[in-house]
Amino acid sequence: MDRTASEIEATTFAKTYALARVTGDDASDPRLRGMKRVAWKAQLLGDAAELEALFSDDEHAEVVNLWIDRRALQDRTLAAGAMQAYARFLSDAAGAPTADDQKSLGNALAVSYDQTRTFAAVLEALPWVPRDGAGAATEVFLGKRMEATATFAKKTATLVVRNEDGGRRLHVGVATQRAVFDLGQLLFSAPVGFAKGDRAGVAGWKTQEIEATPFGRRFSLELDRSGKPVGRIARRHFGFARIARTAKVELLIEPTRGMVGVLLKIDPDWVESSENNYFAALELLTAFVAEGLGDAPDARSRVEIGDLFSCAPGDDELFNAIKKELPFILKGKNGAATAVFLGEEDRAEASLDEGQVLVRLMEGADGWLECAFLLTEYLEAIDAVV
Numbered sequence: 001m002d003r004t005a006s007e008i009e010a011t012t013f014a015k016t017y018a019l020a021r022v023t024g025d026d027a028s029d030p031r032l033r034g035m036k037r038v039a040w041k042a043q044l045l046g047d048a049a050e051l052e053a054l055f056s057d058d059e060h061a062e063v064v065n066l067w068i069d070r071r072a073l074q075d076r077t078l079a080a081g082a083m084q085a086y087a088r089f090l091s092d093a094a095g096a097p098t099a100d101d102q103k104s105l106g107n108a109l110a111v112s113y114d115q116t117r118t119f120a121a122v123l124e125a126l127p128w129v130p131r132d133g134a135g136a137a138t139e140v141f142l143g144k145r146m147e148a149t150a151t152f153a154k155k156t157a158t159l160v161v162r163n164e165d166g167g168r169r170l171h172v173g174v175a176t177q178r179a180v181f182d183l184g185q186l187l188f189s190a191p192v193g194f195a196k197g198d199r200a201g202v203a204g205w206k207t208q209e210i211e212a213t214p215f216g217r218r219f220s221l222e223l224d225r226s227g228k229p230v231g232r233i234a235r236r237h238f239g240f241a242r243i244a245r246t247a248k249v250e251l252l253i254e255p256t257r258g259m260v261g262v263l264l265k266i267d268p269d270w271v272e273s274s275e276n277n278y279f280a281a282l283e284l285l286t287a288f289v290a291e292g293l294g295d296a297p298d299a300r301s302r303v304e305i306g307d308l309f310s311c312a313p314g315d316d317e318l319f320n321a322i323k324k325e326l327p328f329i330l331k332g333k334n335g336a337a338t339a340v341f342l343g344e345e346d347r348a349e350a351s352l353d354e355g356q357v358l359v360r361l362m363e364g365a366d367g368w369l370e371c372a373f374l375l376t377e378y379l380e381a382i383d384a385v386v
Helices: 005-009 012-016 075-093 099-109 120-125 138-141 177-187 214-219 268-272 274-291 299-308 316-325 336-341 376-383
Strands: 018-021 036-042 049-055 063-071 147-152 157-163 169-176 219-225 234-238 247-254 258-266 348-351 357-364 371-373
Touching: 005 036, 005 049, 012 018, 012 075, 012 268, 012 316, 012 376, 018 258, 036 177, 063 075, 063 177, 063 219, 075 099, 075 219, 099 138, 099 147, 099 157, 138 147, 138 157, 138 219, 138 336, 157 299, 169 177, 214 274, 234 268, 234 371, 268 274, 274 299, 274 316, 274 371, 274 376, 299 336, 299 348, 299 357, 299 371, 336 348, 357 376, 371 376
Parallel strands: none
Antiparallel strands: 018 036, 036 049, 049 063, 063 169, 147 157, 157 169, 219 234, 234 247, 247 258, 258 371, 348 357, 357 371
């Protein structure tokens, strides 16, 4: 970024792939907030790749994108070159990364040990990329998710890796925060939506990209790693950008069914460290439950969860905090879930969707508070790994 078109054409990347300009003029495009678009064909990769840049009024790039045709990644004669182009673009985009940049970008670009040969070019170009599990960008590359983003350079730049609708092309790009703000809907895909009555997922959790849900966006949920399956259950581990290492979410996936569970884990030491953290944890927990119930929970679900999180008279602060996310809770005694949060009980459970989904709160083996939405059909397989 921050280069003119001529400077981009003079880079090592441009010379390596013999970039040839295919579009570009002095006219600004109102659809791009007045920015000018210039594109180049990577001649050494045939029609397999195209570089694109958007320039501001001062003729410096605000967005630079590389588009790779997925057919090239499956063609023996083009695959190595396409992967090298992907790796070199990432290296150019990262520049001279700080330790914070390496952590943020590394989380997105991480690969599992058994993927090191596939991503050898990336690991050679960016040797600091972790090898302990697939990051979000790696999952996009492998076709397992639609989009991944990571901020770096003191949050002044954003890396975007995305599969084009239809799956024909892979997009990897870098944008300034100004461009992200101005062109967000063009740079990023829209949030996932679901029709009423959709029975996929687990209760109100309908997508494996849980960072794209209202809960995920509200609390800045980010994919950390995808782990290898244990038995029939694979886990994806998510963290919270604003409360790192004090809370996390695990997505549980079974190969034939897809999502079979969503698990929130909260560190009790964080909860007990201050009054502010106590109520922040309560907000996180109840918002997680509200997301799991969906936009319009039926009467039976409201009764079950209302009883589970009910409060004893006299603790209006606690009652109001829970009621903010779960407005149908009851008042009269502490429900089982409320008691678990307060440390008065070890376990609380309720059933949703005619017994198909179990909502469970408990203290985990590591001492962390756990709240989970689980498909009862897969409980035996889940309990073997969780």
